[in-house]
Amino acid sequence: MANKEPQKILLAHGGGGRLTANLIEKTILPKLANEVLNRLTDGAVLRVNGASLCFTTDSYVVQPLFFNGGDIGKLAVCGTINDLSAMGARPIALSLALIIEEGFPMEILDRVLDSVGRTSQEAGVPVVTGDTKVVESEAADGLFINTAGIGVLLPNVNLSFERIQPGDKIIINGTIGDHGMTILSRRKGIRFDSPLKSDCSALADLTSRILEAVPGVKFMRDPTRGGVAAILNEIAAGAGCDVVIEETALPIDPTVRAAAEMLGLDVLEIANEGKMLMIVASEDAKEVVRICRDHTLGAQAAVIGTVATPQEEGGGIVELLTKIGGRRIVQMPYGRELPRIC
Secondary structure (H helix, E strand, C coil): CCCCCCCCCCHHHHCCCHHHHHHHHHHHHHHHCCCCHHHCCCCEEEEECCEEEEEEEEEECCCCCEECCEEHHHHHHHHHHHHHHHCCEEEEEEEEEEEEECCCCHHHHHHHHHHHHHHHHHHCCCEEEEEEEEECCCCCCCEEEEEEEEEEECCCCCCCHHHCCCCCEEEECCCCCHHHHHHHHCCCCCCCCCCCCCCCCCCHHHHHHHHHHCCCEEEEECCCCCHHHHHHHHHHHHHCCEEEEEHHHCCCCHHHHHHHHHHCCCHHHCCCCCCCEEEECHHHHHHHHHHHHCCCCCCCCEEEEEEECCCCCCCCCEEEECCCCCEEECCCCCCCCCCCCC
């Protein structure tokens, strides 16, 4: 029997998997559909007086607010910068909106704002406008942040599903699953001691170097909610091709792998906050990996797979070649295994 659609919003609707896609495509998009929104990319490309501007927005509800490698403030800045970077843009400005629960400690708010200021300054992308709201106690779980960002599309950049074709290579700039497993390791009721550290980073400098040097980059997406598995399934569906990745090629920190196996989690479905998945022409793959490895945020970059001719009409299959020589289907995550991850 087929699964019935939930009649109420579930936590899993925010997980970046099938339920998120269904919510957007069946409930939200029909009410708001237009030529720009219908593309369902990480942001919108807007043509203004001959210039191509990119615009994006995101909300951050991570729990705990502070974790090894970052905090909700750093996450908000980096996440929005990375969404613009995935569009092929150079980020130029951010907005910051705070929803603060009554009784929230001022000392913690100061720490978060210090992190926002420091991260945006280091990235060269200032916060230029914002908003603040205070809600009743227990109405916001401490602090929620919304950031929007605007950037300028880099010259001669054209990133889209339509450019992807069989033979293209799939590259990621480093180890996967670091952020999600770090957050989980600090959760009340699950907490365990480990050297895990979030990969939370702003990727604009890295992506700009790649896009300016390599015309054969066809697609970029940061694998946050739903992890690499969700993005690969979106690529397969959007491009009408199959995707084949190799287990032995996946860069995974041994501590992340051990923690995921201990908890029965699939590293491919775990969130990242400093990674970019890229589809490039086969002949350009070596150069993209070289540029990544010359950068501090790409030292462990690797080619992890290939876009393949579809086995069935319409394509859309993601396969993992296992280290023992088998094959398994990598499905789009249904909901999310780790709530409040970003």
